[in-house]
Amino acid sequence: MIFHLHPLRQIFYLPLLHPRSCLPWMNRFTGLLSLCVLLTSLLLGDQRRIGKRGDLDWTNYYQLGNNSGTYLPSELYPDLSVVGALISSTGALGTATLVAPNYIVTAAHVVKNDLYEIPDPNDWKFYLHDDFGEASSSQIYFIEEIKVHPVWTARQTTSNSLGDGDELGVDLALAKLSRSVSGIYPARLPSTNDDPLGLRAVVGGFGTLVEGDSGNKDPSNDKRVSGENTIDRSVAKVTKLGVPEDQRGGVLGIDFDSPQAQHNTLASGNSVELLGSGDSQATPLTLEASTAVGDSGGPAFVRTLGYWRLHGVVSYGTSESEYGDVTVYTRLASHYDWLISELPDWPDSKIFEGSGWLENPWLGAFVPHSSAWCFHINLGWLYIPFSKGNSFWAWSNLVQQWIWLSDQAYPFIYCYSPSNSFWMYVLLDSSNGQLIRAYNYSSTEWGNYGG
Structure with missing residues (x-):
């Protein structure tokens, strides 16, 4: 059986007003503009979501997202304090993860969604808090530079403005922060040959909350929410007819299993486009979760070779966030050389502010x-x-x-x-x-x- 995925390239826009809307000559239009932005939020809100098991409440998903309760960073759970919200001045929202004291990684389509679009660092801020609505000024970081993966840009054409970089596993971008984050270890990257296939992943992001069984949505969430899933597919280099080998990246795939074990989309015999064939267990994990549009750029952490490592960045998949959904991640091990070439020395080391000392994990x-x-x-x-x-x-x-x-x-x-x-x-x-x-x-x- 062959399944076809719906791309999740649309970007959710928060109900924020651009500063220019507050000019005196526009004051009489502010009310109308606010209403339009709010309606836009309601229309697009269902494209920004994270799905959970319908037989559980959100408490544990929130606790995992902020590493509280029984979900402290350990061999069982990664440190999610490195995951934040990437928000533009016009309200576009994505998720990003700290991979060096002054660098974050996200999906390319979050910052460059059109052939003629040139990402402006001044348009974006990184909110490093488990609730971006509550972030203090010290937890908000300006962006100094944005580096989109070169193949993502190369695959955008006049006939296909968005391109097919997501399918090819090159949906990737780095952003340099204007100041370094101190006091926490950045996420560690996997090496080229580090494969997470079949292993448990901790996933997450910021977005509308969705019940996996009913599809009921709560668009009011601005908190970091995390769950778990299993890496059911790992493609080190995507195969697509007519695409040069040096333009092929890698992808990871997960599916959203139900407590009834009736929605095993990536089961043996099911081929899902460029994810290819493989196998998957129908039984969900304790905090089984799905991610989608609003979590674009969000992480998939997998513990390999003795450490939690950032193995994937949310790229695309199906859009309902209900049981059976598939999420596709850009596979970071396939881009290890590019990432390392762009990052500064000692990327995974923690800075002790004002001391000159670093600490490597x-x-x-x-x-x-x-x-x-x-x-x-x-x-x-x-x-x-x-x-x-x-x-x-x-x-x-x-x-x-x-x-x-x-x-x-x-x-x-x-x-x-x-x-x-x-x-x-x-x-x-x-x-x-x-x-x-x-x-x-x-x-x-x-x-x-x-x-």
Whole structure:
């Protein structure tokens, strides 16, 4: 059986007035304009939604969205404080996720929905709060620069102004914030070969609330809502006739299963357009959820290789947010090289405001200096030519060798030189930046390096 998806490219507009509508000569039209904007909100509100199981209330979905109650960040749940609302001066709404202290990632169609549209950073703000209506000035970030994935723009033509970049898995954009976010770890990215197929995902965004069984909608929500689902499809490179290979991205797919197990759209034997074939369980997860238009740009977090990672960004799917719906995500592992090339050094590190110190989620605390040098709290002075990945080489002043550091191995370190290569285990509690205490697996002895 082959299913066809309805694109979710329309952008919901909040009932906001453009500042120019407040000019004195327009005052007598303000009431009429407000009514028109409100009617527009009501007409488009059903295109901005998140769907939940009809047999549950919204309490747990809200709690997961703000990591309260039993949903604190842990091995079971990601930290969702990195997810915010991206809102334009005209009221266009999307969802975005912090992927570096001063960068967010979203869907390209949120900011560039037309061939001739040039995204203006001054038109957008990022609200980093679990309720964007309650965000304080310190939680609202101006946008300095918008970088749309180049293939998204290349696929927009005069005959197809929107293009087919969503189907090709290139619905992706980065935005640089005018100031950095401090005190939280940005979301971690998956590496190129990191595949979440069959794993549990935590999804979410900001949007109208929909009951999965009845389709009843509540358009008044401005809170971050999160749920869970299973990655039923993972396509590393989309195949579409006539499309050059270098213009093909990747996609992920989830379906919205019902408690009655009667809406398994991505079951074995069902091929859904460019998602292809695969399999899916009919039984829903405890907080099974669907996402759609208003959540465009929203995250799919999956725990892989020991960490929660941002594997997907909401792109398109069916539009009802009821049982059986399918949501398609741009697959970020397919765009790892592009993302890393655009992001600053140490993208997944937390900033301690005013101190100069950063903290990496696996490497620990350090102070970056010029010319790729940094001082690490345990390892001392390190020269790291490339510091954006999940592993990298560094020159250690204390060991006097090149060392290989990896989020999958640290504090196990591989030391390399043409004449002497070995693994060692660093005893972090006894290493202070002036001296490294470590076990050398080559000599099978504990030793001190530096000091």
